[in-house]
Amino acid sequence: MVVCAGFAAAPMFEVKLPRGLDFTLQNSPTPQKYLIETMPGGVALLDYNNDGLLDIFLVNGGRITSPMSSPDNFDRHDPKYWNRLYRQNKDGSFTDVTEAAGLANASDGNYGQGVAVGDYDNDGYPDLYVTSYGKNILYHNNGDGTFTDVTAKAGVTAGGWSVSAGFFDYDNDGKLDLFVTRYMEWDTQHSKDCGGAYHTYCPPGEFPRTTNILYHNRGDGTFEDVSEKSGIASKKGHGLGVAFADYNGDGFTDIYVANDGMQQYLWHNNGNGTFTEVGLEAGAGLSLDGGPLSGMGVVFQDYDNDGRPDIIVTTLPRQTYGVFHNEGKGAFADQGLQTGVAMMSGVTSGWGVGLEDFDNDGWKDLFIAQGHVLDNVEKIDPSLHYLEPTLLALNRNGRFERADSGSEALVAARGAAFGDLNNDGWMDVVTTVLGQRPQVFMNRGGSNHWLTITLRGTRSNRDGLGARVLVNGQTRFATTAGSYESANDKRLHFGLGIATTAKVEIFWPSGIHQTVNNVRADQFLEVREPERSSQ
Amino acid sequence: MMMIRAVLTLWLAWQAISPEAAKHFQTGTEADRHKQLEVAVAEFRKVTELEPGFVQGFVSLGQALIEQQDYGAAVTSLEHALQLDPNLGAAHQLIGYALLAEGYSAEAIPHLKRVDDPGALGIAELQAGDLAGAVANLQRALERQPGDPDLLYYLGRASGLLSKQAVDTLMAQYPDSPRAHQAMAENYYVLRQMPQAESDYKEALRLRPDLPEVHMELGEVYASSGQWEKAEQEFRAQTKLQPGNAEAAYRLGNALLEQGKAKEARPELQRADHLLPNMPETLYALGKAAALEGDAAAAEKSFTKLLGIEKGTPLAAQTHFALAGLYRKQGKTADAEREMQEFQKLQQQGAQQ
Numbered sequence: 001m002v003v004c005a006g007f008a009a010a011p012m013f014e015v016k017l018p019r020g021l022d023f024t025l026q027n028s029p030t031p032q033k034y035l036i037e038t039m040p041g042g043v044a045l046l047d048y049n050n051d052g053l054l055d056i057f058l059v060n061g062g063r064i065t066s067p068m069s070s071p072d073n074f075d076r077h078d079p080k081y082w083n084r085l086y087r088q089n090k091d092g093s094f095t096d097v098t099e100a101a102g103l104a105n106a107s108d109g110n111y112g113q114g115v116a117v118g119d120y121d122n123d124g125y126p127d128l129y130v131t132s133y134g135k136n137i138l139y140h141n142n143g144d145g146t147f148t149d150v151t152a153k154a155g156v157t158a159g160g161w162s163v164s165a166g167f168f169d170y171d172n173d174g175k176l177d178l179f180v181t182r183y184m185e186w187d188t189q190h191s192k193d194c195g196g197a198y199h200t201y202c203p204p205g206e207f208p209r210t211t212n213i214l215y216h217n218r219g220d221g222t223f224e225d226v227s228e229k230s231g232i233a234s235k236k237g238h239g240l241g242v243a244f245a246d247y248n249g250d251g252f253t254d255i256y257v258a259n260d261g262m263q264q265y266l267w268h269n270n271g272n273g274t275f276t277e278v279g280l281e282a283g284a285g286l287s288l289d290g291g292p293l294s295g296m297g298v299v300f301q302d303y304d305n306d307g308r309p310d311i312i313v314t315t316l317p318r319q320t321y322g323v324f325h326n327e328g329k330g331a332f333a334d335q336g337l338q339t340g341v342a343m344m345s346g347v348t349s350g351w352g353v354g355l356e357d358f359d360n361d362g363w364k365d366l367f368i369a370q371g372h373v374l375d376n377v378e379k380i381d382p383s384l385h386y387l388e389p390t391l392l393a394l395n396r397n398g399r400f401e402r403a404d405s406g407s408e409a410l411v412a413a414r415g416a417a418f419g420d421l422n423n424d425g426w427m428d429v430v431t432t433v434l435g436q437r438p439q440v441f442m443n444r445g446g447s448n449h450w451l452t453i454t455l456r457g458t459r460s461n462r463d464g465l466g467a468r469v470l471v472n473g474q475t476r477f478a479t480t481a482g483s484y485e486s487a488n489d490k491r492l493h494f495g496l497g498i499a500t501t502a503k504v505e506i507f508w509p510s511g512i513h514q515t516v517n518n519v520r521a522d523q524f525l526e527v528r529e530p531e532r533s534s535q
Numbered sequence: 536m537m538m539i540r541a542v543l544t545l546w547l548a549w550q551a552i553s554p555e556a557a558k559h560f561q562t563g564t565e566a567d568r569h570k571q572l573e574v575a576v577a578e579f580r581k582v583t584e585l586e587p588g589f590v591q592g593f594v595s596l597g598q599a600l601i602e603q604q605d606y607g608a609a610v611t612s613l614e615h616a617l618q619l620d621p622n623l624g625a626a627h628q629l630i631g632y633a634l635l636a637e638g639y640s641a642e643a644i645p646h647l648k649r650v651d652d653p654g655a656l657g658i659a660e661l662q663a664g665d666l667a668g669a670v671a672n673l674q675r676a677l678e679r680q681p682g683d684p685d686l687l688y689y690l691g692r693a694s695g696l697l698s699k700q701a702v703d704t705l706m707a708q709y710p711d712s713p714r715a716h717q718a719m720a721e722n723y724y725v726l727r728q729m730p731q732a733e734s735d736y737k738e739a740l741r742l743r744p745d746l747p748e749v750h751m752e753l754g755e756v757y758a759s760s761g762q763w764e765k766a767e768q769e770f771r772a773q774t775k776l777q778p779g780n781a782e783a784a785y786r787l788g789n790a791l792l793e794q795g796k797a798k799e800a801r802p803e804l805q806r807a808d809h810l811l812p813n814m815p816e817t818l819y820a821l822g823k824a825a826a827l828e829g830d831a832a833a834a835e836k837s838f839t840k841l842l843g844i845e846k847g848t849p850l851a852a853q854t855h856f857a858l859a860g861l862y863r864k865q866g867k868t869a870d871a872e873r874e875m876q877e878f879q880k881l882q883q884q885g886a887q888q
Contacts, residue, residue, distance in 0.1 A: 283859075289853045290852060290853045290857070333863075337827060338795045342795070343793060343795070382726070382729070399795070
């Protein structure tokens with residue numbers, strides 16, 4: 001039973017740039033209107049050195065010349081184009097440890113896009129997978145503050161134009177597998193601009209669709225590309241965001257892919273290593289009126305506390321953000337109107353998205369990083385804007401209401417990652433902004449209680465990704481994936497309202513069911529997976 | 536009928552003119568029939584030289600010259616014909632065409648007014664700036680030739696210019712009037728400059744709060760920018776002013792629906808359906824509102840009724856999709872699959888078109 005303790009009228013966040021976080025997202029816009037320019041970049045919140053403080057990894061774009069010559073060279077040797085890892089210090093400031101961590105450069109042939117975080121070798125240290133237009137990179141965390149590029153050995157280069165990625169365990173073998181979305185078949189030599197005299201970025205339909213990639217973790221530091229045999233390659237699309245959850249409660253994690261300008265894909269995990277795309281049949285593929293969606297980011301969590309994961313997809317203007325409510329029995333219904341989300345979209349462009357309980361009242365709130373694709377959209381339609389405000393909407397018993405995020409800045413935001421940066425029990429957000437510094441939304445906090453859980457898998461994967469966790473009537477699905485091109489804090493955060501204790505139930509990917517009663521509120525709790533189910 | 540008239544003309548010509556002239560006339564007529572325009576012109580010119588009082592010779596020469604697009608020479612020949620017979624309708628019509636083709640629309644009008652050719656007269660009036668006359672005549676012409684693309688184009692242009700002329704007059708003479716602000720707002724709306732449109736609509740309403748349609752148009756401004764609460768207020772004000780306006784009722788219902796207020800939306804949509812029965816958009820919104828409220832039977836009824844009216848259109852496709860969702864929610868899997876198949880069939884048809 002969750003009791004709402006009221007909503008604060010003050011802004012939810014203090015938006016500031018912590019000392020030391022001096023990153024600028026270099027997307028390098030050109031008159032050529034290369035589509036990659038408007039698509040980066042990802043952000044990850046992870047504790048790479050296990051010191052208990054969240055660190056920030058930011059993906060950079062690269063240098064683009066106008067026009068580009070073949071082969072593509074994005075000049076990533078110049079430090080301004082590096083991806084960056086910032087270690088959090090005890091005082092809340094950050095130190096750039098990119099070079100020391102071995103993460104400098106990213107190959108001149110790569111223009112950065114997104115990032116995924118997961119401990120693929122179960123050694124207790126989170127690893128990084130960076131997506132690019134070009135080749136992706138898997139960085140193994142050595143546990144000593146450094147990373148090693150193991151892409152070639154692991155066999156996860158991908159190629160083409162990768163966007164978002166996520167680690168998950170689709171076959172419940174205790175080893176994290178990897179899913180990579182890819183946008184389209186495109187290269188700078190076959191680029192074009194649209195919009196006639198206005199010269200705008202082209203919509204995705206101007207370019208051929210492509211396949212997403214599923215890598216199976218063999219457990220020996222290598223992965224097998226199972227896209228074909230799993231069925232994932234059977235459908236091409238314009239993949240951008242990806243999120244995971246077990247939507248039908250069969251114990252196997254399913255995949256939702258946000259496709260741009262077309263039907264969205266819901267890949268049902270058949271439990272035998274194969275997937276079937278069921279977006280249309282399940283009612284989670286198109287808008288309420290049967291139209292395609294320009295799916296960008298996606299979150300796959302339970303917003304109405306009915307225990308089933310719902311899907312929220314961010315889109316472009318003249319569409320409303322898709323809110324696919326899980327009705328049970330494998331069916332979804334668009335509830336954009338009932339939830340109030342449709343009212344808050346329609347003229348905005350959403351990218352990174354999260355469902356997190358920012359006010360700790362027991363209901364997951366909605367946060368969306370916004371900004372139009374076209375940097376000259378005002379010329380085409382003066383009622384739309386390239387720079388947009390961030391959307392924060394508080395959840396009141398399943399209906400969302402716009403709230404003051406604390407920032408009135410108009411930006412072209414893209415990635416968004418969610419986590420408790422200062423370990424105060426209140427969820428914070430980091431977003432990326434094209435051509436600018438990231439935005440850090442530090443939660444001002446309040447009087448409600450909370451509980452943050454770290455899963456320690458034993459039979460399941462070490463971080464328990466894929467577990468379903470119930471706390472006082474709320475459900476979260478353990479994942480670092482979701483949003484857009486970004487990776488979230490692996491810890492599971494629950495707002496408890498006025499409750500000072502909690503009952504915790506965990507359904508581990510291994511099938512083990514664990515219950516912990518009378519858990520004290522306002523603590524970071526690590527729960528170790530038991531050998532067998534408890535009552 | 537054409538053949539009889541041609542034979543009759545030749546017979547009359549033979550009665551009135553010399554055999555040599557008649558022979559040239561016959562040769563010219565034949566050449567004209569076979570589109571040998573240079574021969575026809577030469578033969579008819581010979582006729583006019585041999586028989587300068589033979590009016591039909593000048594008319595035929597003028598017609599052949601028009602066909603040859605030598606409008607200046609045609610006008611000269613036809614003017615000669617009209618000197619011989621000032622009431623000859625065919626000559627007035629042809630000279631009207633020739634003058635119009637050369638851009639002398641004002642000169643063409645008196646000739647075209649003497650014959651029953653509202654299309655040509657309307658075009659001449661449009662070019663001469665008599666927009667009201669042009670609209671009236673082009674409408675008459677379209678009654679005779681429905682769907683004629685040229686006439687439709689000219690009517691559209693004449694109507695647009697007439698509208699602009701009226702608005703320009705309004706702006707020039709009454710720039711601070713509520714109607715002037717309304718007209719300005721409409722222009723801004725078309726240009727998608729919503730803040731300016733909003734400002735002028737508000738000013739129009741400040742000056743005259745009961746101005747018809749302004750609340751609805753202002754509501755549309757808000758609706759297009761997703762400000763549904765404000766849109767609702769304006770549509771509600773419109774329905775208060777005009778309770779018999781079905782569109783206002785529909786728009787109010789739709790604005791409520793967009794806010795998820797399905798319960799409030801339904802009576803407004805029902806009222807719209809009562810005022811203007813069986814409008815597909817109203818039926819779709821009614822079905823959607825009922826579905827949102829969980830009234831599956833009413834939703835199904837509206838959607839099914841709509842599909843009885845609307846077939847093969849994008850709205851029909853949408854409706855099949857909505858029905859699929861309705862059935863899916865009820866666990867009627869087979870029905871949902873059937874509707875999805877219909878939806879996909881129409882989608883594919885639409886994509887192919």
